[in-house]
Amino acid sequence: MRISALADEAGLPVATVKFYLREGLLHPGVATSATQATYDASHLRRLRVIRALTGPVGLTVQQTRAILGLIDHPGDDLYATLGRAVGSLPPATSPASDDDPDPYPRARAALAALGQVYDPNFAAVAQLEAALEAVEAAGMPISDDRLLEYGRHVRDIAAYDLERMPPDPNSAVEYTVLGTALYEPVLLALRRLAHQDIAARRDLGPGTASAGE
Amino acid sequence: MRISALADEAGLPVATVKFYLREGLLHPGVATSATQATYDASHLRRLRVIRALTGPVGLTVQQTRAILGLIDHPGDDLYATLGRAVGSLPPATSPASDDDPDPYPRARAALAALGQVYDPNFAAVAQLEAALEAVEAAGMPISDDRLLEYGRHVRDIAAYDLERMPPDPNSAVEYTVLGTALYEPVLLALRRLAHQDIAARRDLGPGTASAGE
DNA sequence: GTGATTAGATAGTGATACTCTCCAATATTA
DNA sequence: TAATATTGGAGAGTATCACTATCTAATCAC
Numbered sequence: 001m002r003i004s005a006l007a008d009e010a011g012l013p014v015a016t017v018k019f020y021l022r023e024g025l026l027h028p029g030v031a032t033s034a035t036q037a038t039y040d041a042s043h044l045r046r047l048r049v050i051r052a053l054t055g056p057v058g059l060t061v062q063q064t065r066a067i068l069g070l071i072d073h074p075g076d077d078l079y080a081t082l083g084r085a086v087g088s089l090p091p092a093t094s095p096a097s098d099d100d101p102d103p104y105p106r107a108r109a110a111l112a113a114l115g116q117v118y119d120p121n122f123a124a125v126a127q128l129e130a131a132l133e134a135v136e137a138a139g140m141p142i143s144d145d146r147l148l149e150y151g152r153h154v155r156d157i158a159a160y161d162l163e164r165m166p167p168d169p170n171s172a173v174e175y176t177v178l179g180t181a182l183y184e185p186v187l188l189a190l191r192r193l194a195h196q197d198i199a200a201r202r203d204l205g206p207g208t209a210s211a212g213e
Numbered sequence: 214m215r216i217s218a219l220a221d222e223a224g225l226p227v228a229t230v231k232f233y234l235r236e237g238l239l240h241p242g243v244a245t246s247a248t249q250a251t252y253d254a255s256h257l258r259r260l261r262v263i264r265a266l267t268g269p270v271g272l273t274v275q276q277t278r279a280i281l282g283l284i285d286h287p288g289d290d291l292y293a294t295l296g297r298a299v300g301s302l303p304p305a306t307s308p309a310s311d312d313d314p315d316p317y318p319r320a321r322a323a324l325a326a327l328g329q330v331y332d333p334n335f336a337a338v339a340q341l342e343a344a345l346e347a348v349e350a351a352g353m354p355i356s357d358d359r360l361l362e363y364g365r366h367v368r369d370i371a372a373y374d375l376e377r378m379p380p381d382p383n384s385a386v387e388y389t390v391l392g393t394a395l396y397e398p399v400l401l402a403l404r405r406l407a408h409q410d411i412a413a414r415r416d417l418g419p420g421t422a423s424a425g426e
Numbered sequence: 427g428t429g430a431t432t433a434g435a436t437a438g439t440g441a442t443a444c445t446c447t448c449c450a451a452t453a454t455t456a
Numbered sequence: 457t458a459a460t461a462t463t464g465g466a467g468a469g470t471a472t473c474a475c476t477a478t479c480t481a482a483t484c485a486c
Binding site: 045048049051052053055056057058078079082083086089090091111116117119122124125127128130131132134135137138139140142146149150151153154155156157158159160161162164175176178179180182183184185186187188189190191192193194195196197198199200201202 | 335340344
Binding site: 247248 | 431432433434435
C-alpha cells in the first residue's frame with residue numbers, strides 16, 4: 001500500500017499523513033526505493049487512533065505523541081504508566097513547587113472524604129485541584145455531598161473499566177491508556193444527554209424547578 | 214474600582230481584561246469620564262467565570278461568549294437553553310445533512326438501549342455519535358454492556374444534578390449551564406483518580422491483570 | 427502642573443495544525 | 457522507450473487563536 005492509498009483509506013489528505021510521519025506520530029513505511037515506501041494495516045490503524053485522539057478527545061499533536069509513546073513503549077509498571085498517561089492528557093497542570101507543604105488542599109480533602117489514596121505526584125490530583133478551584137472561583141463550589149455522589153458513581157465506572165482489562169500486558173496498557181482517554185467524551189456526552197432526558201421527562205419550564213442544594 | 218484594581222484582584226494583566234472587554238465577554242464598566250470607568254464586584258465575578266471556562270473547561274473565547282450569553286439572556290425554556298448550551302460546548306460537531314434519514318445510528322441505538330429520548334437536533338447526540346465513531350475507529354468499540362453501565366451511573370449523576378437546581382428561574386439557568394460545563398473536569402479527574410486508586414489497591418503489575426471484556 | 431492612569435484602537439506575537447510547493451528519483455503506462 | 461504520474465523529504469506558507477504590546481489623547485491624583 002502506497003501513501004496515497006493509505007491516505008485515501010484513512011480519509012485524509014496525503015499532506016496530513018506526511019505531517020504525522022514527520023511529527024513521529026505515525027511509524028515510517030518500509031522503504032522499497034529512494035522514493036517509495038509501503039504501508040500496511042498497522043499504519044491505517046494508527047491513523048485512526050491519531051484521529052480519535054486529536055479529534056473528539058481533543059489532544060494536541062504533542063499530547064498525542066506522548067500517549068502513543070506510552071502504548072508503544074510501556075514501562076513494566078501499569079500503575080506508573082497510567083500515571084504518565086494521565087499526565088499527558090489535558091487539562092495540563094504545572095508541577096507544584098517543592099516547598100509547598102500542601103499544594104492540593106481541595107483535592108486532598110476530597111480524596112480523604114472519598115476514602116481514596118492521595119498521591120500529590122499523580123497528575124490527576126493537580127487536575128482535580130484545578131477543577132475544584134475553578135468551580136469555587138466561578139461561584140459554584142461543590143458540596144461534600146455532591147462530591148461523594150459523583151465519586152461513588154465514578155468509582156463504580158472505574159471498577160467496571162479495570163475489571164475488563166485484557167490479560168496480555170501490552171494489551172492491558174493500550175486498553176487502560178486509550179480507554180481512559182477515548183471513553184471520556186462518551187461519558188460526557190452521556191451525561192449531557194441524561195440532563196436533557198430528565199429535563200424533558202419533567203417538562204421543566206423555567207418556573208417549575210425544585211429545591212436548591 | 215478602576216481597571217487596574219480589577220485586574221489585580223482577578224490576578225490578570227490589564228491588557229487581558231481589556232481584551233475580554235473588547236471581545237464582549239466582560240460587560241463594560243460605568244464610564245465616569247472620557248478616559249475612566251469604574252468596575253464592581255460583578256465584573257470580578259464575571260472574570261472568575263471566564264477564567265474557569267477558558268481554563269479547566271477548555272473553552273475558546275467564542276464558546277465562552279456563547280455560554281455567557283445564554284446565562285445573560287436565557288430564553289423562557291430551560292430545556293431549549295440547555296440544548297443551546299451543550300451546542301456551544303466542545304467537541305464541536307457539524308450539523309447533519311437534512312436528507313440523511315439516519316444521521317446518528319450509533320447514538321440512536323445507544324439511547325434506545327438506555328431507554329432515553331432520541332432527539333437528532335440535540336447537540337449532545339452528535340457529540341455522542343462522534344465519540345462512538347472515534348472509539349470504534351480506534352479499535353476499542355464500546356460493548357452494549359459497558360454503555361448500559363456508563364449510562365446508568367451517569368444518569369444517576371444527572372438526576373442528582375437536576376434535583377438540586379435552584380428554584381429561581383435565572384439561577385436555574387446559570388446553575389444548569391455552568392454546572393454542565395464546570396463539573397465535567399471534576400468528573401473526569403475523579404474517574405482518573407478512581408482508576409489510579411483501584412489499580413493501586415490491587416497492586417497491579419503488568420502481569421497481574423484479570424479477564425477481558 | 428507634572429507624572430501616572432485610562433479608554434479605545436491597531437498591530438504584533440508565539441503556538442498550533444496543518445497545507446503547499448518544490449525537487450530529484452522512481453514508477454506506471456502508452 | 458518515452459511521456460506522465462507519484463513519491464519521499466524538506467522547507468515555507470497559512471489560518472486561527474489567545475493574548476500582549478504600543479500608541480494617543482484625555483483625565484486623574486498629588
